[in-house]
Amino acid sequence: MRHYLKFLAVLLFASCGNDQKNTATVAEVDTGTIAKHIERLASDEFLGRKPFTEGETKTVNYLKDEFKKLGLLPGNGDSYFQDVPMVEITGSPSEKMVISGSSKTIELDYLKDFVATTNKAVPEVSLKNSELVFAGYGIVAPEYGWNDYEGIDWKGKTAVVLINDPGFKSGDSTLFKGNEMTYYGRWTYKYEEAARQGAAGLIIVHDTEPASYGWNVIESGWTGARLTIASDQPLLDVESWMSGESAKKMFDASNMMGQDFKALARNKDFKPVPLDLNVSVSIKNEIKKDVSKNVIALIPGTERKDEVIIYSAHWDHFGIGKAINGDSIYNGAVDNASGTAGLLAIAEAFKKSNPTKRSIAFIAVTGEEQGLLGSAYYAENPIFDPQKTVANINIDALESPGKMKDLTITGYGQSEMDEYAKEAALEQGRYIVPDPDAEKGYFYRSDHFNFAKIGIPALYASGSYEGFDKSIEEIKAIKDDYLTNRYHQPSDEYDPKKTELSGVQFDLQLFFNVGLKLANEDYFPKWYDGSEFKAARE
Template sequence: MKNYLKFLAFILFTSCADDKKNTTDPAEVNLTTLGNHIERLSSDAFLGRKPFTEGEVKTVNYLKEEFEKLGLLPGNGNSYFQNVPMVEITGTPSENMVISGKNGKFQLDVLKDFVATTNKISTNVGLDNSDLVFAGYGIVAPEYGWNDYEGIDWKGKTAVVLINDPGFKSGDSTLFKGNEMTYYGRWTYKYEEAARQGADGLIIIHDTEPASYGWNVIESGWTGARLIIESDLPLLDVESWISGDSAEKMFDVSTMKGLDYKTLSSNKDFKPIPLDLKVSVSIQNKIKKDVSKNVVALIPGTDRKGEVIIYSAHWDHFGVGKAIDGDSIYNGAVDNASGTAGLLAIAEAFQKSNPTNRSIAFIALTGEEQGLLGSSYYAENPIFDPKKTVANINIDALDSPGKMKDLTITGYGHSEMDEYAKAAAMEQNRYIIPDPEAEKGYFFRSDHFNFAKIGIPALYASGAYEGFEKNIEEIKAYNDYYRIHKYHQPSDEYHPETTELSGVQLDLQLLFKVGLKLSNEDYFPKWYEGSEFKAAREQ
């Protein structure tokens, strides 16, 4: 009876005048709750929250217990966990990568000049005098009439490619998507395509601006133990990056000496160019198979409980790794203790509000830092019917020096989730903008991407451009400092006495309001015409 009266009160609330609905929140995302969870999850006790470590055990149990305390139900049947089978590969590359040809032979030093990894579940892999072929951007895109691999038998060969895609900094908005990175620009795609073409290996040339991160990120992210999900798809023997300086050194002793390889690669008529060089490198692997966990909790709806809104955030980070300035624990306070804490804070707000018609699921995902593994596994093994999943609201790396005027939507223009975000932003006297750094491919770099791939409209948004109290230049400087000095570094830590959370709270309140609106209507947001994800929803 009590719940019934509570529900009647909610109906009365939602029938009030629009101006009242626009100014009254059923509950607020609690700032203290948010800060406490960020501080706890990013503490040294959680050891950087890497899957397959003691840090994972502590993290997933903490999340389960906190969801239980809030009164949320297990989201996967009788369990709060979805097991995600993974393989941990700890690869030790040879100290040198050897590049040789008739015009010279030289060695690249591991970490300083190159990194090399593999997804092959084998103790010994490598390249032994594999022919090097420059393959432009490494793209096969029939819709653009583009094929960087055409005319070559790739067996026994290693492709060398550029990061990003031809539209980047081209000044031509019709070349791919202009400055906005397409999926073809992502490093994950490039390795996948080279494997489909039958190559033995792929070397990506690092360049900070089109990659959107420095060599230090390559150095920390492509070393040590790596996690994969077993797959029947073709795999390369070696996946590698080399520094820009090393690439110049390589081209100087190749058939492309003196040529502008970036300009050549941006031409639709480009064809792969044998470099008349060979590459050798080896990797010794330790293999461990284990199971990681997605954490899933549920607030059941009332009369439309079979329809679900999913809030997601990845709980994992890089664990304990290479020491920088004497610190080896990669705490990941912003990335992504902030989002994981946000799940708990939003769940608390829903529990303090009236019952919703639709169900609300909260999924803390594993393995995002290793390639969106937890969300990829969920997409292949969904707990909730994708056709009845109304939307995904993804939370990743919330950070700001104060409340923000803007709401930057990554992937703006794909679906009607933009309109829900716009309405919620207007209630906060904010405006929405598309991602001004769309060339960095952030749409493909967080878990919402895997929900979108199975047709679920996704929202990934936060304030990132202009503050109420800080101007655009100050915000840019703040964001640049994080990217250069903290992103994927041990210095991404939480300091309760100095960390500003008011902007994070404002973003979470907006995301809460979007989910609240969705949870009390019968409409399913649609993909816009032209979105590559529309077909998956309609199948």
């Protein structure tokens, strides 16, 4: 607090001393600007903003033009765009996954018992009598002295692993992070690590509580066309999930019959266990390649231009899809026209303020709804040096139930960005709520995560618990209504007569204030000890 007030005092003093006509007040993020851009981006004109469609073309050109009108420079050399090569893979798995042993064969049914996909852009992939090996939680975490893959040559083999990480429901707060999920618990990590180990395939055993969603989510989310980005990272032939019931059949048919495989996997001395079983499954693919775009704009700093604060938000949504109540355009007003409009409103506020010492970049990323693809591509192909990128402030799906007393920080306890957020919240008369669902791993489910992976401390927060004018119960009812009736539905629309944006403005003002402080000091926020992202920064 004292540091922040001192900063403002210095700024005011410098302004008065150097230019009596210039007053260094903190600019207001304009509610009218927010409303204008949400209404436009969430209109039917933009066709649901899906990559590879006319909706994308309209969206990225609109953002480019609006950044240009504000006087922001192109963020990628002389271009406002970063091309993101993507591959659309429509896979058709075999109807059966066959698990065979010396004395028993199990046939699993597609969708009912298993799902299977691939990110390899080839006409067909398969596992043919691939040896199955139980690899616990599928984690290699040197900071915890943990290696579930040790001692096995994984070439041609298929790993079977559990979802989440060993700390979940262990009763031991010192085991990983206790109930709070680490990145090692996310399914994305598990596929990445298995590929790094040289495995041919990976099967994740589904369990509703540690996954935080039921098998129905696996059924719907792992079928149809999938987008992925071109990458130099190793890939598995087959990425699969197996239902808990099917996994029990598999373990009962293996040499682990009768053993508590969950307890075994939680032991720090765990070593991978060959199951004396093989698996066979195949996938035929239809492949389409195209290029989507991240939109990047820049306000250069006055003294340390190469040190950058990045504001991010995803511009994409689901386009035109299945009609619900006669409406087939998935407008995505909250998710994420709100965040995209927020980028433009914050950029406008910075342009109204005095120039900052550090540079400010605004990145509207593509493909978030398909798996954080635009931010993942940026992380592999960064335009600004990650070691000189001070921090990321990510904006995603801001609801508008009014001004909120709380600021709920997803991923609280990861980095010193918590302290910046606390200070800015206190200035607004707010209090901090640590992530109430830390065991669900929401920190790994939006674009800030890909910045964190390359060592950039990230803030992902919003008011979502208690309003100044609405009770905790009222706020919960509003959130539940959105999740039940509008989230990822055509009904996520903007109605200027019914939507009041004071809560959105309040959050965006806080994000602006945090960025303003970072942009005028020389300190680099640090990851806390125990964060899995600290090593990437150091």
